[in-house]
Amino acid sequence: MEFLELPPARLAAGTVRLPGSKSLSNRYLLLAALAHGETRIRGLLEADDVERMLEALTALGIVWRREESGDLLVRGSGGAFPARQAELFLGNAGTAFRPLTAALALSGGHYRLSGVPRMHERPIGDLVDALRQIGADIRYLGEEGFPPLEIRPAALRHVGRVTVRGEASSQFLTALLMALPLTGAATTVKVAGELISKPYIDITLSLMARFGVAVARQGWQAFEVPAAAGYRSPGEVSIEGDASAASYFLAAGAVGGGPVRVLGAGRDSIQGDVRFAEALAAMGARIEMGADWIEARAPLHGGLKAVTLDGNAIPDAAMTLAVVALFAEGTTRLDNIASWRVKETDRIAAMSTELRKLGATVEEGSDWIAVTPGPSLAPGAAIDTYDDHRMAMSFSLACLGGVALRINDPKCVNKTFPEYFQEFARLVAPVIAIDGPAASGKGTVAARVAQALGFHYLDSGALYRLVALAALRAGTALDDEAGLARLASTLPAAFAGDRALLDGADVTEAIRSEECSVAASRVAALPAVRAALLGRQRAWQKPSGLVAEGRDMGSVVFLWAPLKIYLTASVEARAERRYKQLIEKGMSANMATLLQDLRERDARDSARAVAPLQRNADAELLDTTAMTVEEAVAWVVDKARQRMPQIMARS
Numbered sequence: 001m002e003f004l005e006l007p008p009a010r011l012a013a014g015t016v017r018l019p020g021s022k023s024l025s026n027r028y029l030l031l032a033a034l035a036h037g038e039t040r041i042r043g044l045l046e047a048d049d050v051e052r053m054l055e056a057l058t059a060l061g062i063v064w065r066r067e068e069s070g071d072l073l074v075r076g077s078g079g080a081f082p083a084r085q086a087e088l089f090l091g092n093a094g095t096a097f098r099p100l101t102a103a104l105a106l107s108g109g110h111y112r113l114s115g116v117p118r119m120h121e122r123p124i125g126d127l128v129d130a131l132r133q134i135g136a137d138i139r140y141l142g143e144e145g146f147p148p149l150e151i152r153p154a155a156l157r158h159v160g161r162v163t164v165r166g167e168a169s170s171q172f173l174t175a176l177l178m179a180l181p182l183t184g185a186a187t188t189v190k191v192a193g194e195l196i197s198k199p200y201i202d203i204t205l206s207l208m209a210r211f212g213v214a215v216a217r218q219g220w221q222a223f224e225v226p227a228a229a230g231y232r233s234p235g236e237v238s239i240e241g242d243a244s245a246a247s248y249f250l251a252a253g254a255v256g257g258g259p260v261r262v263l264g265a266g267r268d269s270i271q272g273d274v275r276f277a278e279a280l281a282a283m284g285a286r287i288e289m290g291a292d293w294i295e296a297r298a299p300l301h302g303g304l305k306a307v308t309l310d311g312n313a314i315p316d317a318a319m320t321l322a323v324v325a326l327f328a329e330g331t332t333r334l335d336n337i338a339s340w341r342v343k344e345t346d347r348i349a350a351m352s353t354e355l356r357k358l359g360a361t362v363e364e365g366s367d368w369i370a371v372t373p374g375p376s377l378a379p380g381a382a383i384d385t386y387d388d389h390r391m392a393m394s395f396s397l398a399c400l401g402g403v404a405l406r407i408n409d410p411k412c413v414n415k416t417f418p419e420y421f422q423e424f425a426r427l428v429a430p431v432i433a434i435d436g437p438a439a440s441g442k443g444t445v446a447a448r449v450a451q452a453l454g455f456h457y458l459d460s461g462a463l464y465r466l467v468a469l470a471a472l473r474a475g476t477a478l479d480d481e482a483g484l485a486r487l488a489s490t491l492p493a494a495f496a497g498d499r500a501l502l503d504g505a506d507v508t509e510a511i512r513s514e515e516c517s518v519a520a521s522r523v524a525a526l527p528a529v530r531a532a533l534l535g536r537q538r539a540w541q542k543p544s545g546l547v548a549e550g551r552d553m554g555s556v557v558f559l560w561a562p563l564k565i566y567l568t569a570s571v572e573a574r575a576e577r578r579y580k581q582l583i584e585k586g587m588s589a590n591m592a593t594l595l596q597d598l599r600e601r602d603a604r605d606s607a608r609a610v611a612p613l614q615r616n617a618d619a620e621l622l623d624t625t626a627m628t629v630e631e632a633v634a635w636v637v638d639k640a641r642q643r644m645p646q647i648m649a650r651s
């Protein structure tokens with residue numbers, strides 16, 4: 001089985017732009033499909049659960065297309081689906097399965113819906129019972145009360161009133177509410193038993209209202225769906241960042257010092273899971289919020305404290321708290337979370353088993369879990385994820401206890417957040433990107449900054465020089481892009497301290513030759529070579545930090561670097577520095593020629609089509625014309641401490 005090794009970490013800081021909310025994405029897609037008119041959806045989540053919904057809509061005859069900007073355009077059917085017959089496979093996407101079941105049951109066609117084996121273990125009887133009250137013809141193809149389902153055309157009855165149970169999943173009520181406008185008749189939905197996960201119903205009502213159907217609600221017991229002519233597209237909708245996904249990053253900030261800021265969801269969010277931040281605050285974390293962002297930091301004094309919390313309103317984000325409990329003093333207890341048992345996996349059982357691997361004492365009941373951390377986290381645990389994205393994401397936090405950790409089947413995060421682990425790595429492994437013109441001294445400064453901070457140092461120019469040397473030795477033509485890219489992707493190169501090795505032999509001096517410099521500049525201009533080195537460069541990102549020096553370190557390779565420096569000096573100062581260097585080495589040098597060379601090189605570097613020399617808008621400008629190397633290093637180290645508070649703690 002595939003797994004991911006997370007190295008030990010202690011500190012987390014940085015900013016994350018959240019992917020689109022899953023709950024909003026699949027609701028908007030269904031509403032847009034049923035509505036009159038075309039809808040432009042901005043910020044749609046790109047992940048498995050949304051793909052399942054899009055595939056289903058295609059099978060149901062809905063026309064949609066993705067624009068280059070990422071916007072999705074959906075042409076609504078203005079009522080029931082055009083396809084009167086279809087077989088739908090919906091994976092493990094509950095947000096697709098439940099609402100589609102309801103919409104299709106009221107559409108008058110013949111459909112079959114199925115999913116992965118786990119989907120067939122997740123109850124749907126409460127929804128089917130409710131739909132049958134209106135006359136829907138739904139049959140269980142497997143076990144009574146569970147998918148797969150068959151839906152047949154039926155004469156609907158306008159009974160005016162439907163009852164649905166609310167204790168197992170709020171998605172049954174959501175599904176019913178979203179489908180009822182298809183009947184055209186006014187219907188009151190009564191909720192039997194206690195309704196769980198209430199904030200999700202607020203999301204549903206708010207989105208339906210955007211599509212022209214205003215549901216009146218009396219408490220959480222009755223919902224009046226008006227007699228309406230169906231949904232009307234508002235033309236364009238924007239999807240907020242996923243507030244459940246935000247919980248992992250905010251927790252990382254609370255555990256790993258912070259500040260960690262998430263962009264895309266905040267005070268104005270319609271997602272209940274933004275209230276996860278309040279739970280963190282109750283544990284002692286420092287939280288700040290703006291309209292569409294939230295920031296979390298560790299407590300000012302002491303560590304996090306355990307809490308007892310009713311997790312009913314935030315069932316998904318509450319899983320994150322169960323792992324944060326490993327870092328809190330005392331016993332953290334989450335109550336009223338029975339729904340965990342019927343999610344992607346039995347989440348109470350899965351949580352208990354995996355938390356114990358980390359040395360925690362865990363107690364569980366039918367609808368609660370209590371977690372007490374052990375004296376220290378057990379190192380080297382192999383965490384099973386049960387095909388549950390939230391198990392994988394929440395357990396990644398454990399590495400912040402300074403222990404290495406293995407996450408089995410990490411790709412299960414594709415369900416809602418394919419880029420999760422890259423984003424997480426960004427927060428726990430700080431990067432400083434340094435670029436600048438030739439002879440600016442950026443290499444010297446970068447290496448010394450790395451030393452001062454205890455970071456790794458990547459001289460990316462040396463990698464291009466190594467490719468060039470390998471090409472010269474192998475006789476590969478310098479315009480053979482594919483051949484050079486192959487060479488770059490299998491380059492037997494390594495670094496040992498400040499020595500560069502090729503095939504195990506020391507080539508530190510060889511790659512600095514004039515011939516090699518010219519060749520390096522040529523191979524570096526080939527996009528396929530740059531692409532081939534990308535993964536190798538990114539692998540340098542380590543929890544202990546990295547200073548990456550070179551052309552596109554801040555603009556491509558470590559685009560997410562929290563600190564980017566553009567280090568420069570006047571061309572005269574640079575020529576003078578080079579002059580001194582050469583003279584010191586006992587070589588001959590001429591100031592006028594050096595000046596001329598540098599001017600030409602600057603012009604070439606800036607005019608290059610591929611990865612030209614330029615200062616990124618988000619890079620700090622450091623002009624070292626009147627500075628010593630020591631002053632420049634101190635300046636960068638100071639900036640790093642301001643920008644990346646996580647490195648304060650270790651120096």
Ligand code: DC
Nearest residue numbers: 460461462464520521524550551552
């Ligand atoms: O920094 P340097 O002189 O060692 O770089 C060698 C060559 O590679 C030079 O032509 C610039 C180029 N280079 C690049 O294109 N991208 C990088 N990240 C680093 C260097």
